[in-house]
Amino acid sequence: MHNLRADERISIELREMYRQHGYLPYKVNQFEEYDLYMRNKRFLTSEHVLAFSDMDGKLMALKPDVTLSIVKNTKDSADTTKVSYAERVYRVPRGGKCFKEIMQTGLEVIGRVDAYTMGEVLTLAARSLAAISERCVLDVADLGIVSGILAEENLSDDLSAQILERISDKNLHGLKALCAQWKLSEKTAERLCSLVTVYGPFETTLPVYEQMDLPPVCNQALCDLRSVYTMARASGVRNINLDFSVVNDMNYYNGLIFSGFVDGVPESVLSGGRYDALLRRMGRSSQAMGFAVYLDQLERLLDRRAKTDVDVLITYTEETPMQAILAAVQEAQAEGSSVRVQRVGETTVRSRRTLAL
Amino acid sequence: MINVALPKGRLGDKAYAILEQSGYPCPAMKEDNRKLTFENEKIGVRYFLVKPSDVAVYVERGAADIGIAGKDILLEYRPDVYELLDLKMGRCRMCVAGPKGFRDDPAQTLRVATKFPNIARAYYSGLSREIELIHLNGSIELAPLVGLSDVIVDIVETGKTLYENGLAPLAEIVDISARLIANKASFKFKGDALRTLCERMERTMNL
Numbered sequence: 001m002h003n004l005r006a007d008e009r010i011s012i013e014l015r016e017m018y019r020q021h022g023y024l025p026y027k028v029n030q031f032e033e034y035d036l037y038m039r040n041k042r043f044l045t046s047e048h049v050l051a052f053s054d055m056d057g058k059l060m061a062l063k064p065d066v067t068l069s070i071v072k073n074t075k076d077s078a079d080t081t082k083v084s085y086a087e088r089v090y091r092v093p094r095g096g097k098c099f100k101e102i103m104q105t106g107l108e109v110i111g112r113v114d115a116y117t118m119g120e121v122l123t124l125a126a127r128s129l130a131a132i133s134e135r136c137v138l139d140v141a142d143l144g145i146v147s148g149i150l151a152e153e154n155l156s157d158d159l160s161a162q163i164l165e166r167i168s169d170k171n172l173h174g175l176k177a178l179c180a181q182w183k184l185s186e187k188t189a190e191r192l193c194s195l196v197t198v199y200g201p202f203e204t205t206l207p208v209y210e211q212m213d214l215p216p217v218c219n220q221a222l223c224d225l226r227s228v229y230t231m232a233r234a235s236g237v238r239n240i241n242l243d244f245s246v247v248n249d250m251n252y253y254n255g256l257i258f259s260g261f262v263d264g265v266p267e268s269v270l271s272g273g274r275y276d277a278l279l280r281r282m283g284r285s286s287q288a289m290g291f292a293v294y295l296d297q298l299e300r301l302l303d304r305r306a307k308t309d310v311d312v313l314i315t316y317t318e319e320t321p322m323q324a325i326l327a328a329v330q331e332a333q334a335e336g337s338s339v340r341v342q343r344v345g346e347t348t349v350r351s352r353r354t355l356a357l
Numbered sequence: 358m359i360n361v362a363l364p365k366g367r368l369g370d371k372a373y374a375i376l377e378q379s380g381y382p383c384p385a386m387k388e389d390n391r392k393l394t395f396e397n398e399k400i401g402v403r404y405f406l407v408k409p410s411d412v413a414v415y416v417e418r419g420a421a422d423i424g425i426a427g428k429d430i431l432l433e434y435r436p437d438v439y440e441l442l443d444l445k446m447g448r449c450r451m452c453v454a455g456p457k458g459f460r461d462d463p464a465q466t467l468r469v470a471t472k473f474p475n476i477a478r479a480y481y482s483g484l485s486r487e488i489e490l491i492h493l494n495g496s497i498e499l500a501p502l503v504g505l506s507d508v509i510v511d512i513v514e515t516g517k518t519l520y521e522n523g524l525a526p527l528a529e530i531v532d533i534s535a536r537l538i539a540n541k542a543s544f545k546f547k548g549d550a551l552r553t554l555c556e557r558m559e560r561t562m563n564l
Binding site for chain 1: 414417418419434436437438439440441442443539540541542543544545546
């Protein structure tokens with residue numbers, strides 16, 4: 001496997017990990033009706049979609065996302081679907097100016113998402129990160145706590161979105177100013193500010209939230225956080241933080257939400273959570289949870305670019321007998337080295353060792 | 358090592374002075390040369406001087422762990438970074454400005470010249486006002502004078518340039534000041550060092 005690029009190797013490892021946990025491989029169509037993405041624009045990380053007209057004139061798109069296709073193709077039923085995927089998606093990366101083909105791996109559970117399932121998904125997310133790098137962190141939060149605090153006030157969707165944005169940016173000064181501008185109660189302002197200031201290792205941070213004066217509707221979210229963490233710990237997972245800066249659009253997400261980082265990559269490489277709200281928007285009653293790993297980001301981990309092209313460079317002249325070249329190649333390959341053979345004097349490749357015959 | 362992106366110019370000088378007072382000096386910064394990076398290995402800090410509008414790019418992409426950027430840049434480019442402190446310096450206002458006594462005729466599309474198309478678009482879309490956006494890179498005040506646009510959306514500090522050209526602020530969009538921003542991943546893996554820096558700056562500036 002050492003010939004594979006890091007993203008290819010990790011993709012294989014992740015798929016095997018998901019398969020071992022009973023997440024069945026799922027193949028999504030390359031093209032999807034454009035309309036699906038237009039109806040759920042804000043669920044996508046970028047609004048831009050590569051569209052084209054199909055032979056029958058129907059407007060189609062190269063998929064910018066996998067979750068929407070999987071959700072569309074599963075029916076509401078008493079059974080729970082657990083699938084994993086490794087797909088190419090086409091979208092404009094954040095801050096980018098053009099479309100990019102991105103390799104994405106992930107898993108989805110659609111049906112009934114109980115405490116065990118939430119713990120399983122979170123544990124697999126944490127393990128996926130660990131497969132990428134030992135230096136990793138999974139930030140976890142629960143939107144139930146945010147929506148519980150906001151429900152105490154009568155806020156417009158726009159104001160709620162602005163509050164969420166401030167929490168996500170760890171922008172305490174902006175959040176305080178917003179609370180003052182819209183005259184939110186002192187208690188609500190204090191609770192919202194805590195979501196920015198109180199973060200850190202799960203073990204020490206969750207008790208702080210459990211002791212906090214939160215509205216009773218937040219209790220379910222606190223219980224969920226406690227139960228998933230207990231399960232993750234029991235599975236040997238570490239490096240989980242409780243951090244509300246991962247909060248996302250409440251029109252699509254609800255409950256548990258998380259985002260993963262590895263040292264050396266400047267943005268999150270994994271994101272996921274509960275998205276029952278997306279299914280409700282599609283007129284469905286199932287629960288759902290999943291996450292995606294953005295493998296394109298991992299190229300940055302490869303920055304230790306290979307200093308050489310091959311291990312051994314064997315050069316030969318007109319006079320070198322073919323058997324001698326062959327013997328030298330076989331000997332080097334038997335040691336596990338990669339070998340390049342070329343005439344002496346040709347533009348050379350970079351090698352760790354050169355053998356002139 | 359904490360990598361800090363500072364904006365070239367007055368704001369960067371002020372920001373460095375605060376960082377210096379907060380315990381992050383780098384004597385090389387005061388040398389008169391053409392270096393682009395300045396390092397104090399002992400304290401573990403490296404400064405880069407970059408174009409103000411590029412600070413957020415350096416931070417978002419992790420080349421710098423933290424940076425000082427104007428709120429105008431953050432609103433315009435919406436980089437995926439943490440906004441940790443309002444440094445309350447480099448203060449100004451993002452305004453709509455136009456000829457003194459300008460009457461906005463709602464029956465016509467408003468022509469708006471600006472360096473900040475996203476801020477302008479968001480502001481007018483909030484007012485449900487149809488506009489024609491004209492993206493310029495400098496000398497924005499010239500646009501309404503020569504009939505290129507009806508109004509401009511730009512930063513107003515003292516308003517002197519506007520007044521001298523027969524223009525006036527017509528509406529204020531948002532207050533602008535410098536912000537301390539941090540890369541999200543750096544904040545996970547260098548969290549303690551970045552939080553300490555943030556707290557020290559807060560104390561120095563008495564925020």
